[in-house]
Amino acid sequence: MNKPEAESTYQVWYCNRCDKACKIQPPTIKPGCRCANPVPGVRPTLVTQMAQMKPRPVQALTEEEARLRSLARKDQRVTVTYEAEVSKAWLRADANGAKRIQFIVTTPDGRRHVVDPSLPGLHVEAAPEGERPVVVVTVIGGLL
Ligand SMILES: [Zn+2]
Known part of the structure; x- marks a missing residue:
């Protein structure tokens, strides 16, 4: 170069x-x-x-960042998991009139996320015992 x-x-x-x-x-x-x-x-x-031009400082790639980048390929199947507390849950009627549970959960950074368990690949389960009830939301699918 x-x-x-x-x-x-x-x-x-x-x-x-x-x-x-x-x-x-x-x-x-x-x-x-x-x-x-x-x-x-x-x-x-x-x-x-x-x-001579000063070479750009090379940023060391952390192991975690390298691992994540190796996953960043289209069609790569990944499991995305986050732990959150259930803040709100309600029943919503789907197109057929059947009632389905939906959640709003709060992650440790205080952000709220709508969790619709009817989305394909989305899975909600109880997190391991902690101080407060939390759920684990797992999304399986491709990125990018
Ligand atoms: Zn001299």
Whole structure:
């Protein structure tokens, strides 16, 4: 992969005493000459410097993120599970007049979710014993 590189051209006068740069135009680089009385050459030398682009910081992928990304394929079957408390439940008549239970549950972050157990692949069960009654909602299906 070719990274774009910034090119800068300088005029550099080298010191006749130490052979190091004693004057640079534009003065964006520090001259290397440390002589008390530098003796700059008569003619400047054109120096082109390729400024290397800083590589982007590579973010380490956590094991969990890598695992999730490996699942992010169309048609991949996944099971999505979250634990929530039942906040509300009611009966709703379906198209045939049969009454079906529906829930509103609250996840630990305080967000509420409507849970319709009649949705295909959706499964609701009691969570393992805890301080308060909770349900586990499991959604099985493809992502993306
Ligand atoms: Zn010098």
